[in-house]
Amino acid sequence: MGDSQYSFSLTTFSPSGKLVQIEHALTAVGSGQTSLGIKASNGVVIATEKKLPSILVDEASVQKIQILTPNIGVVYSGMGPDSRVLVRKSRKQAEQYHRLYKEPIPVTQLVRETAAVMQEFTQSGGVRPFGVSLLVAGYDDKGPQLYQVDPSGSYFSWKASAMGKNVSNAKTFLEKRYTDDMELDDAVHTAILTLKEGFEGQISGKNIEIGIISADKKFRVLTPSEIEDYLQEVE
Amino acid sequence: MSIFEYNGSALVAMVGKNCFAIASDRRLGVQLQTIATDFQRIYNIHPKLFIGLSGLASDAQTLYQRLVFRHKLYELREERNMKPETFASLVSAIQYEKRFGPYFCQPVIAGLGDDDKPFICTMDAIGAKELAKDFVVAGTASESLYGACEAMFKPDMEAEELFETISQALLSSVDRDCLSGWGGHVYVVTPTEVTEKILKGRMD
Numbered sequence: 001m002g003d004s005q006y007s008f009s010l011t012t013f014s015p016s017g018k019l020v021q022i023e024h025a026l027t028a029v030g031s032g033q034t035s036l037g038i039k040a041s042n043g044v045v046i047a048t049e050k051k052l053p054s055i056l057v058d059e060a061s062v063q064k065i066q067i068l069t070p071n072i073g074v075v076y077s078g079m080g081p082d083s084r085v086l087v088r089k090s091r092k093q094a095e096q097y098h099r100l101y102k103e104p105i106p107v108t109q110l111v112r113e114t115a116a117v118m119q120e121f122t123q124s125g126g127v128r129p130f131g132v133s134l135l136v137a138g139y140d141d142k143g144p145q146l147y148q149v150d151p152s153g154s155y156f157s158w159k160a161s162a163m164g165k166n167v168s169n170a171k172t173f174l175e176k177r178y179t180d181d182m183e184l185d186d187a188v189h190t191a192i193l194t195l196k197e198g199f200e201g202q203i204s205g206k207n208i209e210i211g212i213i214s215a216d217k218k219f220r221v222l223t224p225s226e227i228e229d230y231l232q233e234v235e
Numbered sequence: 236m237s238i239f240e241y242n243g244s245a246l247v248a249m250v251g252k253n254c255f256a257i258a259s260d261r262r263l264g265v266q267l268q269t270i271a272t273d274f275q276r277i278y279n280i281h282p283k284l285f286i287g288l289s290g291l292a293s294d295a296q297t298l299y300q301r302l303v304f305r306h307k308l309y310e311l312r313e314e315r316n317m318k319p320e321t322f323a324s325l326v327s328a329i330q331y332e333k334r335f336g337p338y339f340c341q342p343v344i345a346g347l348g349d350d351d352k353p354f355i356c357t358m359d360a361i362g363a364k365e366l367a368k369d370f371v372v373a374g375t376a377s378e379s380l381y382g383a384c385e386a387m388f389k390p391d392m393e394a395e396e397l398f399e400t401i402s403q404a405l406l407s408s409v410d411r412d413c414l415s416g417w418g419g420h421v422y423v424v425t426p427t428e429v430t431e432k433i434l435k436g437r438m439d
Binding site for chain 2: 101
């Protein structure tokens, strides 16, 4: 296949019109831990598996879901360290916006700027694309919003989406379960059920992470005991 | 002579009941010589946001062009008009960027914000904002304007009465200032309409 001759250089198109490095980045995302997001009528929930390499790891110190601004949160699938770089840059951009306009940054604007950063790394010399896809959940004047940003820098607004290992099963499950007038609590239950579908082992408050934002416009990560409560409701 | 007094200007903005008025004089001078009697000091950023720029005329024009540029891009990106409070923060930031070589302008910003609530503010040449609930003034005639506004202002005036009050305050103040005058330019803005009137005062 002629493509493989072009797969070493990010900034060279292959004859089939692809940037093969980006395809590889998407593969890296696809082998990362499952994460998903659901937009409800009155909020957004994002969730992810938190499979740690060993039982000796202190799971309280690991936080995959991060807050970007008080009303915007993010989760990733793929390479953790890459996501940290993006979180850092996004937080800075959000703060710069606030410094200029004394207003919280709208979700769309932050997503656009983050996506622009990711795109930069697909068109510069000597760098590689980010090996993460992000799910950005926020609540601003336009209501609850959920965006997915890919390593290529393209972004989409979703009602519900999943990424990572179990993506096709998870998306099929979400397609069946999603309704437009779902409320936030229902969405959290659906998120848990979707994660459970592809989960290896026993699901508990310590090996998944859930972040929610409701009409109070404050993004927060649920504590393990809150997750346990939801898990019991689901049983 | 101070650089702020090179061209001469008078600006005032007042808050009324669900409306605001912003007024300026029309003289453009070069120290003692009058060179224009129809100079525009108040600009329209969008239908519910006005900015008046007093001080050095060339800096006022340049600053206005930069602000229009920024607002146009904002409108394209965010698909909405800027709120007056946000615009005021932007003007303040742009002025402070030039902290050690400032624009010699004192802006007066007036607009209708969320729920059409009137908003006015002024700032100094390096962006120190001064918010007010009643009136703000700027320019070479500012001291007289402070006095006239303080005496004539009443809260919650309707558009007609507000127009009368701001016009009287402006005309009586510029009469005490040799560098501003030659008539007045008044905009009265309500949630539904914008009225623009030219005043004829002492033409000197």
